[in-house]
Amino acid sequence: MKGNVAMEIDLIFKIAGTGIIVAVLNLVLKRAEREEQAMMTTLAGLVVxxxxxxxxxxxxxxRVKSVFGL
Structure with missing residues (x-):
């Protein structure tokens, strides 16, 4: 059980780190008036x-299938 919790926390940190990196890149690109690249960076972050x-x-x-016996 402990390994599973550690894996879930690790996943949360990966998602948060990706969000922070995408937000910073988006801010920098918008300040440089590169709106298209900022949008592509956001979409790439979403895909990741x-x-x-x-x-x-x-x-x-x-798990849902096993609970409902499907």
């Missing part, structure tokens, strides 16, 4: 976070 969550979402669906 979704890739981190894919395994967790799959685990959630498996």
């Amino acid at each position: 976070v979704l890739m981190l969550l894919v395994d967790q979402i799959g685990t959630l669906f498996e």
